Amino acid sequence: MFGVSFLPRRLLAVSGLLCFSASVVNAALQSGICEDARYENKSRVFIMTDISNEPDDQMSLVRLVTHANEIEIVNIAGVTSTWKNDSIDTPSIFGVLDGYNQVLDSLNSNVPEAGAYPPAKDLISSVVVGHPVYGLAALKQSTLSNASVALINATDASEEPLWVLAWGGANVLAEALNEVKNSRSEDEVASFVKKLRVYSISDQDNSGPWIRYNFPTLFYIVSIHGFSEYSIPTWIGISGEVLRPFDKGGPDTSLVTNEWLQQNIRLGALGSHYLNWSYIMEGDTPSFLGILPNGLNAPEHPEWGGWGGRYILADSSGETNTYSDASDFAIGQNNDTFFSKYASIWRWRQAFQYDFAARMQWSVSADASEANHHPVAVLNGTCGLGALELSYTLGGSVVVDASESWDPDNDDLSFDWFHYREPSMRLEGDIPRVSPNVTFTPLDERGSVVEITPNNNLVSWSKCVVI
Numbered sequence: 207m208f209g210v211s212f213l214p215r216r217l218l219a220v221s222g223l224l225c226f227s228a229s230v231v232n233a234a235l236q237s238g239i240c241e242d243a244r245y246e247n248k249s250r251v252f253i254m255t256d257i258s259n260e261p262d263d264q265m266s267l268v269r270l271v272t273h274a275n276e277i278e279i280v281n282i283a284g285v286t287s288t289w290k291n292d293s294i295d296t297p298s299i300f301g302v303l304d305g306y307n308q309v310l311d312s313l314n315s316n317v318p319e320a321g322a323y324p325p326a327k328d329l330i331s332s333v334v335v336g337h338p339v340y341g342l343a344a345l346k347q348s349t350l351s352n353a354s355v356a357l358i359n360a361t362d363a364s365e366e367p368l369w370v371l372a373w374g375g376a377n378v379l380a381e382a383l384n385e386v387k388n389s390r391s392e393d394e395v396a397s398f399v400k401k402l403r404v405y406s407i408s409d410q411d412n413s414g415p416w417i418r419y420n421f422p423t424l425f426y427i428v429s430i431h432g433f434s435e436y437s438i439p440t441w442i443g444i445s446g447e448v449l450r451p452f453d454k455g456g457p458d459t460s461l462v463t464n465e466w467l468q469q470n471i472r473l474g475a476l477g478s479h480y481l482n483w484s485y486i487m488e489g490d491t492p493s494f495l496g497i498l499p500n501g502l503n504a505p506e507h508p509e510w511g512g513w514g515g516r517y518i519l520a521d522s523s524g525e526t527n528t529y530s531d532a533s534d535f536a537i538g539q540n541n542d543t544f545f546s547k548y549a550s551i552w553r554w555r556q557a558f559q560y561d562f563a564a565r566m567q568w569s570v571s572a573d574a575s576e577a578n579h580h581p582v583a584v585l586n587g588t589c590g591l592g593a594l595e596l597s598y599t600l601g602g603s604v605v606v607d608a609s610e611s612w613d614p615d616n617d618d619l620s621f622d623w624f625h626y627r628e629p630s631m632r633l634e635g636d637i638p639r640v641s642p643n644v645t646f647t648p649l650d651e652r653g654s655v656v657e658i659t660p661n662n663n664l665v666s667w668s669k670c671v672v673i
Contacts, residue, residue: 239610240582240589242320244499247591248278249369251494252357254336255282256374256410258298259290261481263373266490267299268471268480271306272313272565275323276499280360280368283353284335287374287410288434291340296333301479303329308475309569316568316577336378341411344377345384354381361401369403369497369505373490375411379404383421399424403505405493405514408439422526427508427517430530436486440515440531443551444495445487456538457552461559462487470563474570492551495558501583501591501667502554510593510629513558516550534628550628560663578663581619584610585668594670604672611666626669 253270257263270279284294307326314322334353337344344351357378361368370379379402386398399421406414406428418426429439436442437450445462447453460466464482472480496514497505503512508529510516517529534550537543564578571577585594586607596604606623613619 239612240584241318241614243582243589243591244276244501244580245318245321247499248276249497249499249505250278250280250360250364250366251497252280252360252368252370253282254285254353254370254372254374254376254378255299255490256285256287256290256294258295259287259374260484262483262486262489264298264302264479264481265483266373266488266494267302268305268476269488269491269562270494271302271329271476272562272569273494273498274306274329275313275317275321277494277497279324279329279332281332281334281353281356282329283356283378284333285353285374285376285378286336286338286340288340289410290374291411292338294335294338296335299333300330302476303333305476305479312474312570312572313565313568315572316574316579336381339377341375341377341413342380342416344381344413350381350385351378353378354385357382358386361398365401367401367403367506369405369494371490371493372404372406372410372414373493374407376404376406376409376413376417377411380413380417383417383424387420396423404428405496407441407490407493408436409433418526418528422528425527425529427529430520430528440517440547440550441489441492442486443515443548444489444492444555445483446489446548447552448487449485452548453538453544453546453552455540455542456536456544456546456549458539458555461555466559470559471566473566476569477566495551495554499591500557500561500665502669503591504593504669507629511550511626513554514551515547516628532628557665560665564664579614580664581613581617581666582611583666583668584608584612585670588668591668594668596670596672598672604670606670608668611668 255263255267257267282299284296284299286292286294303326306329310323310326317323334356336351336353337347339347357370372379383399387395390398402424404424404426406426408429408431409415414428417424429441431438442450447457447459448462467480467487471477492514494514496503496508496512498513500513503514504510508517509532511534516532516534518532520526520528520530531547532550533545533547534553535543535545536549536553567577587610588594596606598604608621611619
C-alpha cells in the first residue's frame with residue numbers, strides 16, 4: 207500500500223488496472239463540493255433477523271440504524287433459525303428502535319439536510335414477522351407470513367434492487383419466492399428474481415440450499431461450508447479471531463474487545479442497547495457493511511471487495527449466480543503479510559470501527575462541533591461513489607487528482623493511494639507487497655511516495671478502474 211502526503215493541487219499518475227484513493231481526515235476545508243453524494247443512491251434493504259438467540263443480532267441492529275440515513279431500510283423482519291427455531295422476538299427490535307428515537311435529533315444535528323435520518327416511526331412501522339417455524343416448514347403453512355407479503359410488496363414497489371440480508375434463517379425469502387413462482391408467469395418470476403440481492407450469514411436453516419437450487423440465477427452471497435462450521439466463513443473476519451483464532455497477528459483485536467466497545471460504542475440511549483458479545487461481535491454486520499456508500503464498496507460487484515468482504519462466483523459457467531468466499535492480501539498489525547478470506551474484512555476494521563464510534567458520538571452530541579465527520583473524497587472533479595473509469599494504453603499513464611477533496615471539520619487531509627490487486631489478478635505463491643507492474647509518480651516537485659499508516663479516525667474512499 208502506498209501513501210502520498212498531498213498539498214493543494216497535487217496530482218498523481220497511476221499505471222495499473224485498479225486503484226483506490228483513501229482520503230483520511232487531516233486538510234483544508236474546500237467548497238462543500240460533493241457533500242450530498244453519499245445520500246443520493248440509497249440501497250434498499252430488507253433485514254431478516256433471529257434477534258435474541260445471542261447478542262450479536264441486536265449489536266448489528268444498533269450499528270444498522272446509525273446508517274439509516276445512507277440506506278433505505280424497507281423492512282425489519284423477525285425470523286427463526288436453527289438457533290431459535292420456534293419463536294420470534296420483536297420486543298428486542300422495538301427496544302433498539304426506541305433508543306434510536308431518543309437520539310434522532312442529535313444524529314440529525316451532525317449530517318447535512320440531504321442526509322437526514324428517517325423518523326423512528328417509519329422504522330417501527332417497518333417491523334414484520336415470519337412464521338415461528340423452522341426453515342421450509344414455513345412453506346406448509348396455510349397463509350403467507352406478513353414478512354413474506356412485505357418482501358413481495360417491497361420487491362414489486364420499485365425497479366431498484368432490494369437487498370435481502372439474512373441474519374438468521376431465510377424461510378421468509380423462500381416463502382416469497384415460492385408464492386411468486388406459483389402465482390406468476392415464467393417471465394414475471396424472472397423479473398422478480400432479477401431485482402433481488404441476497405447476502406446470507408451462512409445458512410442458518412434449510413431454506414438457503416432450497417432457494418439456490420430452485421432459483422439458480424438469484425444473486426446470492428453466502429459462505430458455503432458444513433452446517434454450523436463457523437470457523438470457516440468469511441464473515442467471521444469482522445471479529446471472530448477472539449474465539450476462533452485465525453490470521454494471528456493480523457487483525458487489530460483491540461478494536462473488538464468489550465473494553466473498547468464500552469468506551470466508544472455503549473454511549474447514550476442507543477448505545478445502551480449494544481450488548482456485551484458472547485461468541486462474536488456483530489456476526490451479522492458484514493451483510494450490510496459492503497453496501498454502505500463509502501466510496502470503496504461496489505454492491506453490484508462483490509468480487510471487487512469492500513467492508514463486507516470479497517466474494518466471487520462459486521460457479522463460472524454462468525448458470526448460477528451464487529457468490530462465495532475469496533481471499534485478500536493484507537499486511538497485519540505485526541507487519542507480516544496475510545492472504546486469507548478473513549483478511550477481506552479485517553483489513554478494513556479500523557475504518558469501519560472508527561466510523562461506528564463517530565456515529566455513536568453523534569448520537570450523544572447535538573453540537574456538531576464536538577464530533578468528528580467524514581471527509582469528502584473528490585476524484586478528478588467527480589462526486590459519484592461508483593468507480594471512475596479511466597482509459598489506459600500499455601506503457602502509458604493516467605492522471606488521478608483528488609485535490610478537491612475536503613473535510614467538513616476543517617481538518618487537514620492526507621492521501622493514501624493503493625492498488626487493490628485482488629479483483630483484477632490472481633495472487634499466489636510469494637506475493638510481493640507492491641505489484642511490480644504498477645508505479646505511482648507524483649507530478650509535483652515537492653512530492654515523494656512513502657508508505658504511511660492512517661493516523662486519524664475517519665476515512666472516505668474514491669475508486670477508479672483503469673481500462
